[in-house]
Amino acid sequence: MSDDVPRDDLEPPDEATVTPPDLDASGDDPEPFTYNGGRVDPGESANIRYGISETYLGDPVRIPVTIVNGEQPGPTVFLSAAAHGDELNGIEVVREVAHDWNHADLHGTLVCLPVMNVPGFLAQERYLPIYDRDLNRSFPGREGSTSARRMAHRIFTNFIEPCDLGLDFHTSTRGRTNMLHVRANMDDPTVARVANAFSSNVIIAGEGPSGTLRREATDAGVPTITVEMGEAHRFQRRLIDRALTGVASVLAEFGCHRDSAVHWPGWRTVIDDDDEKTWIRADAGGIVDMKRGRGELVREGEVICSITNPFKEEDDIETVEAPFTGLIVGVLENPVVYPGNPLCHLVGLSQDTLTALERERGEGRARSRSRLRD
């Protein structure tokens, strides 16, 4: 599977120390953050409810936004979550950064958008309940267009475009779960810098579908990554803590928090997005008996799961084996499939990465259960 593993890093890059911010060419003076209808001056924070649409009752649909403007000059960074209304882990990441962290020495500005898709969040659904539109295919949005694009437009012009870089938090689609990993256009040097600084073990490289926040923000000059973590409808504490480590590391890399250090994840693999064969799909419909979990290493030929019918007839049990040795980045949770449905996302690893991972797991087991499991 050498074509799946074009780039592996087993050592931190030399420059993985605090790098001075080079994104903000605005000089030495801190600047106010302005949006349509308000401003937040250096040294101030504001909790805003910003209207992006109206309900059937004519009431405003307002998203919560927290702006933290540091006393010192520096980059403006957005952190966003719940573009898909049922993806909750990122909400807690953004809330804790905005409200639990000490930003007394913040260089720059944080724009925190914990719940972008408010109608979806209220309904606990992925999509905007209005005609099931996907907010995360509606960016950058447009005035005078569909309801979804109008909402996207108000978010994008007020709170995304003024930023220098961004982190957009997601989880797996309902019924599946995934390891914490980053999706990023690694051909863009600043996006790659953000992605590397986030310090996840796995980076999936690609520009992303058009209309997604990370692709449209990046195209608009705001280098942005997506962070995928866990499953919908949950707060998963260990994943949230890992993501917070990533945020701190990015803020250190770009000079926003001078006391924090850039974190190195121990090993890293970058794989290409367009490699469809890493998604292992069911060839039979049925009920899935999953043997392996998120973050587990499986060897070529090992059984990943079996697909059975309601009678558990021996002749009808379809066994699915790993076609190559790899890491399970994403996996089915809701144990039912039609033929063609994904069972798991298996990522091939180079021998060096495999060795580094096994060493980490070996050491990790002495301390606790596998670090990647949760």
Ligand SMILES: [Zn+2]
């Ligand atoms: Zn999502």
